[in-house]
Amino acid sequence: VTLVASLRDIVGETHVLVDPDLRAPYETDWTRRFTGTARCVVRPASTDEVAAVVRVCAAAGAPIVVQGGNTGLVNGGVPASGSEVLLSLARLRDLEPVDVLEAQVTAGAGVTLEALQAHARAAGLDFGVDLAARSAATVGGLVATNAGGVRVLRYGSMRHQVTGLEAVLADGTVISRLTGLAKDNTGYDLTQLLAGSEGTLGIITRVRLRLVPPLPARAVALIGLSSTGDALSVLARARRLPGLAAAEVCYASGVSLVRTYAGLGAPFSEDFPVYLLVELAGGSDPTDELLEFLGGCEEIGDATVASDAAGRTKLWAYREAHTEAISAAGVPVKLDVSVPLAALADLVAELPTTVEKVAPGARTILFGHLNEGNLHVNILDAGASGVELTDAVLNLVAGYRGSISSEHGVGRAKARWLALSRTPAEIAAMRRIKAALDPNGLLNPGVLLIDAE
Ligand code: FAD
Ligand code: 2HG
Ligand code: ZN
Numbered sequence: 001v002t003l004v005a006s007l008r009d010i011v012g013e014t015h016v017l018v019d020p021d022l023r024a025p026y027e028t029d030w031t032r033r034f035t036g037t038a039r040c041v042v043r044p045a046s047t048d049e050v051a052a053v054v055r056v057c058a059a060a061g062a063p064i065v066v067q068g069g070n071t072g073l074v075n076g077g078v079p080a081s082g083s084e085v086l087l088s089l090a091r092l093r094d095l096e097p098v099d100v101l102e103a104q105v106t107a108g109a110g111v112t113l114e115a116l117q118a119h120a121r122a123a124g125l126d127f128g129v130d131l132a133a134r135s136a137a138t139v140g141g142l143v144a145t146n147a148g149g150v151r152v153l154r155y156g157s158m159r160h161q162v163t164g165l166e167a168v169l170a171d172g173t174v175i176s177r178l179t180g181l182a183k184d185n186t187g188y189d190l191t192q193l194l195a196g197s198e199g200t201l202g203i204i205t206r207v208r209l210r211l212v213p214p215l216p217a218r219a220v221a222l223i224g225l226s227s228t229g230d231a232l233s234v235l236a237r238a239r240r241l242p243g244l245a246a247a248e249v250c251y252a253s254g255v256s257l258v259r260t261y262a263g264l265g266a267p268f269s270e271d272f273p274v275y276l277l278v279e280l281a282g283g284s285d286p287t288d289e290l291l292e293f294l295g296g297c298e299e300i301g302d303a304t305v306a307s308d309a310a311g312r313t314k315l316w317a318y319r320e321a322h323t324e325a326i327s328a329a330g331v332p333v334k335l336d337v338s339v340p341l342a343a344l345a346d347l348v349a350e351l352p353t354t355v356e357k358v359a360p361g362a363r364t365i366l367f368g369h370l371n372e373g374n375l376h377v378n379i380l381d382a383g384a385s386g387v388e389l390t391d392a393v394l395n396l397v398a399g400y401r402g403s404i405s406s407e408h409g410v411g412r413a414k415a416r417w418l419a420l421s422r423t424p425a426e427i428a429a430m431r432r433i434k435a436a437l438d439p440n441g442l443l444n445p446g447v448l449l450i451d452a453e
Contacts, residue, residue, distance in 0.1 A: 003060045007042050007085070010052045015091070017041040026086050029078045030071050030133075033331050033386075034413070036079035038065065038086035045091040047166060047174060047205040054203065054442075055172035057085050063445045066199035068109065068141030071133040073334050074411025076198050076447045077141070084445075089140045092205055098123035103211045104163060104180045109140025109204050116209070125211035128155030132320045140204040146196035148407035150320075153371040154245050154281075157407065159195035161210050167194055167202035170438035180208040193433070198409045199444040201437045215245065215281035219290045220312045223303045224272030228345040230299035231276045235341075235370055241293060243280035248319045250275050250367035254326070254378075255318055257365065261325035262317055268302040276370065277319050279312075322367045326378045332365075333386045335377040335393050339402035344373050347400055351377060351393065358392050359385040374406040394420055415450045 007016045017023050018040045028035040039062065044050045057064050065084040067077040079086055092108035095115065099105060103125055107116055113127075113134040120127045129142065131149030141147075143165065147158045155161065164177040167190075177191055194202050225231050228249070235247050252273050258264065267275070280286035287307045294303050306312045326332050339347050348366060355364045363380040382389055390413075394404045398420035405414050405421070418427060427449070434441075434449055 003056065003062055003085070004040055006056045006060075007040065007053060010056065011042055011044045011049050015043040015045070017043075023086070026067060026070065026088060027078055029073070029075060031073060031327065031331060031334060033334075034075035034078050036084075037082045038079040038084055039082075041086045041088055043088045043091050047092075047168065050087070050089070050092075050168045050203055050205055051172045051174055053085075053087060054168050054170065058171060058440070058442055061440070063442055064203075066144070066203050066444055068138035068144070069112065069133070069136040071137045072141060072145060072411065073336070073408045074405070075413040076145070076409055076411035076444065080412060080446055087203065089138065089203070089205070092140070094206070095119050098125060098211065099180070100125070102180055102182075104208055105211060106178055106180075106206055106208050107139045108206055109138060111139045113137050113139070113142060120211050121214065123211075124214065126214040128161050128210070128212045129158050132323060139207050139209070143195050143204055143207055144197065144199050145409040146407075148369060148372070148374065150246050150248060150369065152369060153247060155212060159192060162191055162195055162207055163210055164208040165191050165194060165204055166206040167204045169202045170440070170442045174205075175202070176206075178206060178208045196409070198411065198448050200434060200448050201443065203443070215283065217283060217285045218245070218279060218281045218312060219285070219287040219305060219307045220277065220279045220315045221290055221294060221303050221305045222267050222315045222318060223276040223278065223294070224268050224270075224301040225274040225276055225299060226272065226301060228274055228348045231274050231370060232341060232345065233299050234276055234278070234297050237297065238278055238293065241280060241289065243282040243286045243289060244278070245281035246277065246279035247371045248277040248368070249370040250277075250319050250322060251365070253363065254322050254365045254367050257325040257329055258318055258321045261328050262321045264314070264317060267304055267315075267318060270302070272301050275318065277315065319367065322365070322376070322378075326365055326380065330380045332378040332380050333382045333389050335379075335390060336374070336406050336408045337377060337394070337397040337402055337404060338372055338374040338406035339397060339400040341373045343400040343402070344375070347375065347397065347402070350396060354392050354396050355379055355389060358388045359383060362389070369407075372406065373402075390414070390417065410448045412446045412450075415446065415448055418448070
């Protein structure tokens with residue numbers, strides 16, 4: 001019996017895709033930069049089916065690439081070698097009723113962030129992670145990448161929302177910890193080990209998630225500033241505001257792309273080099289608190305405030321539409337770094353020169369999550385300089401004792417630069433964990449850990 005026939009026995013004829021046209025949407029990533037060929041795409045509908053698929057692949061020695069919503073940005077969820085079975089978790093969409101007593105919910109790996117948020121809100125609660133890919137990114141992918149987004153300042157990243165999970169290991173074993181106990185110190189925390197493991201240690205099938213109280217009253221300010229240093233001064237003072245819910249930064253070049261892409265008007269009568277978006281949230285209207293705060297910041301060139309939902313969405317669009325606007329302008333080299341806040345202004349100043357040296361004429365667009373010193377570096381018109389640019393930018397970041405991957409993960413795109421952020425001893429320990437859980441290197445080969453060169 002062929003592998004495809006065995007897989008069809010498990011998930012049914014229509015859920016094993018071999019036709020190139022049917023496979024195609026799974027084989028190229030969101031950015032269009034990374035593409036490969038899968039042996040087939042298999043779409044199980046339950047944990048038992050995932051386990052059976054893994055056992056059959058393990059027996060055949062067929063590597064597996066794990067995919068959720070395919071919004072990942074680091075070449076982790078699309079095939080690379082041509083020999084992989086692409087395992088899509090998109091059909092694991094069970095969403096259990098919200099447990100209002102515990103303020104938790106259990107969600108299938110394929111549930112989208114948007115569906116999860118709507119489900120939590122319908123029960124009078126909310127979910128602590130939000131990001132622009134919400135309509136497609138899945139719970140499994142968010143946990144596997146330990147996604148960040150625009151609410152980390154308030155609630156932490158995805159791993160902080162996870163109280164337990166269920167996963168299929170490389171030999172088909174199912175591990176399950178879905179009780180959601182608030183306190184449970186009974187040995188190794190396998191849940192947190194899998195969070196951020198990028199599909200290299202196990203396939204997440206269900207997740208128990210913490211929910212948060214809704215904060216219905218919000219006010220957003222878009223602030224025009226002269227420098228990154230000024231944005232940091234405003235942030236330092238904003239940290240004293242109990243309602244601070246977001247602090248995001250972007251720059252003139254990105255705002256100009258967003259305006260063209262989304263048809264947005266100029267936010268202010270004059271252009272500024274730097275834009276800071278600050279959001280306050282609470283149980284009662286924080287608009288006065290925000291206005292009073294802005295009045296006390298002498299760095300501010302101009303500011304516009306919105307409290308109603310439509311106005312807030314419009315201000316958020318200047319920041320949130322960056323990824324789509326950049327993608328509409330070309331296929332960027334996308335890097336995602338963080339440095340200590342004290343070094344951020346220097347990094348911002350040096351990045352364009354670093355890029356220009358490697359790829360003259362390329363466009364550098366910076367934006368990100370100011371609170372975490374997390375800068376998204378997108379480079380358009382880079383030609384064939386992707387690897388050299390990645391090398392130059394990540395080395396610059398490492399010089400500031402920064403992270404070469406702040407929130408999107410390492411994937412295959414950054415795997416060869418891992419040693420810039422992690423010590424040899426740490427990487428050796430990671431390799432031992434990988435070897436213990438996936439001795440034959442079946443899950444997401446080439447992602448995060450590559451064979452030593
Ligand atoms: P995929 O892209 O399918 O997979 C991502 C990785 O996780 C791959 O390595 C894959 O193998 C693995 N994986 C997927 N599902 C599972 C599973 N069930 N079990 C084990 N491994 C699995 N990211 C942020 O952190 N913050 C942001 O603000 C943010 N904004 C974004 C905005 C846009 C417009 C886009 C396109 C992306 C953005 N991202 C952001 C990146 C992306 O949305 C996240 O990385 C997200 O977590 C990926 O989820 P996914 O379901 O699409 O995963
Ligand atoms: C964001 O913060 C995402 O908007 C995407 O993490 C970043 O496109 C990017 O580089
Ligand atoms: Zn981000």
